[in-house]
Amino acid sequence: MTTQINTSLELGDIQAAALMPRPNPYAGAYVAVRIDDRQAGRELLRRLIPLLEPVSSFDPGRPVSLGVGLSFAGLEALNVPAESLATFPPEFQQGMAARADYIGDVGENAPENWEAPLGSKDVHLVVAALARDTSLMETLVRLAEEAVRDLPGISPIWQLDVHVPPDGREQFGFKDSISEPAVEGTGILGSNPHEAPLKAGEFVLGYEDENGDLPPIPQPEVLGRNGTYVAFRKLHQRVAAFRTYLRQNATGDASEEWLAAKFVGRWPSGAPLALAPDKDDPELGADPERNNAFMYGDDPRGLKCPVGAHARRMNARDAVITGEVRLHRMIRRGTNFGPSLPPGVLEDDGADRGLLFAFVGARLDRQFEFVQRQWVNDGKFIGAPAERDPLIGVQDGGQFTVPRRPIRRRLQGLPDFVVNRGGEYCFMPGLRALRWLADLDT
Ligand code: HEM
Structure with missing residues (x-):
């Protein structure tokens, strides 16, 4: 029947x-x-x-x-x-x-x-x-x-x-x-x-x-x-630690903004690295018709957007990974809490600030929990078992690879930039x- x-x-x-x-x-x-x-x-x-x-x-x-x-x-x-x-x-x-x-x-x-x-x-x-x-x-x-x-x-x-x-x-x-x-x-x-x-x-x-x-x-x-x-989840963000890490690791031709964009998969304006690999493009970032109109299939090695960048981990689109992307999609409702840290400040002011993250979906196990376990806190699905999500993963002094020609950039000793305060x-x-x-x- x-x-x-x-x-x-x-x-x-x-x-x-x-x-x-x-x-x-x-x-x-x-x-x-x-x-x-x-x-x-x-x-x-x-x-x-x-x-x-x-x-x-x-x-x-x-x-x-x-x-x-x-x-x-x-x-x-x-x-x-x-x-x-x-x-x-x-x-x-x-x-x-x-x-x-x-x-x-x-x-x-x-x-x-x-x-x-x-x-x-x-x-x-x-x-x-x-x-x-x-x-x-x-x-x-x-x-x-x-x-x-x-x-x-x-x-x-x-x-x-x-x-x-x-x-x-x-x-x-x-x-x-x-x-x-x-x-x-x-x-x-x-x-x-x-x-x-x-x-x-x-x-x-x-x-x-x-x-x-x-x-x-x-x-x-x-x-x-x-x-x-x-x-x-009430996710506390260590903004001062994030900025300090970028300052300390932005060496050579890698600017702080470039490094941060490689972590996120987008520039601050929202322009995706997949469409704007070299520098921010605020017009693209502000254009809802274009700022999400992309796939990763033409960038298998992650030369434009690192395979391990936060947004690419969370939705690998058409890139080849272990597993099926469409079974782990989610609706997100993120909102800020707490005051923002004024631009340029590298000292932590002790304020409670971050993102109230909300997942919406029919399957906590196959969607939210799978993503937390495999895509945030593991790297096997992208062939990088030693790496976790550089933005929100539990790091334990972890590493993050930025594929580049002629040689990749490998960042070491990542601290935790985000801490869960409960949910x-x-x-x-x-x-x-x-x-x-x-x-x-x-
Ligand atoms: C403080 C914590 C977090 C910050 C600061 C953060 C930040 C961001 C940013 C800036 C983007 C790019 C904008 C966009 O594509 O819409 C993004 C995308 C995304 N994030 Fe997060 N995020 C956080 C936590 C999480 C968590 C906990 C999850 C899931 C467990 C998650 C899942 C996603 C997904 C699914 C996308 C969209 C990827 C895509 O479709 O391209 N994020 N996040």
Whole structure:
């Protein structure tokens, strides 16, 4: 018997925050909530649901928008029946902290060094709240206060204010959030015209994926369908250490900016090395029609963009690697937190700054965890077992090779430029599923 696969996406049921591009610039906050009383938790959902937008009525001009996810402990706190909880995948049931060794959260990145309450079983519900600018933050705060008013069993336990500056640059100074996959059936155009849209099942539960399968979804169907998973991480960035390393290693004809671009795979403006191998091209970087319209097939050795550069590791496109790129794609939602380090400063000022990274995808194991383990913290897939991602890998004094003629440049003694301060896996249910959770009577 063949399974009937419903390929038409229920865009009226999928949270817009999961799939839709965010405004740029914007300000916002991630808020984690503990649910001590399941009735209060359900009431909180009832109050949040009317504030959520589905993909179908997504309005990019909307001043504020919200997304809601629940950790496994959060589903338990709502008293979701055990037979339903058991249908969630094991990595989600365990949570990010329990997966630390597997995904490379070791040493300084280990959960015992995380910022409380991240990594604890207290993080139950996470709200991502976005506003088009800082003046609207008050509206957001008011919405949040109203949602938790007179709900004694609900405690906001963590908040991180985030923002994307008008130039879209992350804390190391590079334009981010350029490359995103196209998702079949959503009408959202990807940024790379050379990449065919990915099957919706890669990003939303209940639909066919790239393997042609209908992956198992949490049960009952009303709970799992149109949901997705989010892995969020508070990634502290050592901007002073990054700049100092570049200063110390920019010798000969290699400028600091050239070296940094080789780490990232793009110039600060966003211009990709694949199209602008020798120097930055701000016009190209600013042009959404061109700044992601490339492949790596004509650069097998990495003479233009190093094979080990961050962006090329994270999406090798048509380059030959061990494995299949399309099975490990993701939607990314990166936003800055903390103040930026003023240009030219090489001393660390002790400020907490970095990137709140959020992965969105249907498979935590095959997408997020695979990428963390194989593409960030290993190099075998590109034939460089001694190398890790130069920007975000756990280095342990690692090395990074910049292929060049006549001889390559090999950098040694890389420090960790990014440290994970904590995170969690969340399930981002569809709107019907949220209502089902709110109406539980167990
Ligand atoms: C502080 C941490 C990070 C920084 C500063 C950073 C920075 C960047 C920058 C500047 C780009 C190029 C812009 C673009 O192509 O959109 C990029 C691309 C990308 N990054 Fe990161 N990133 C960080 C963490 C991560 C993590 C943890 C992951 C996944 C586990 C990741 C996955 C990706 C992907 C998939 C791309 C797009 C590659 C492409 O399609 O060409 N990044 N990142």
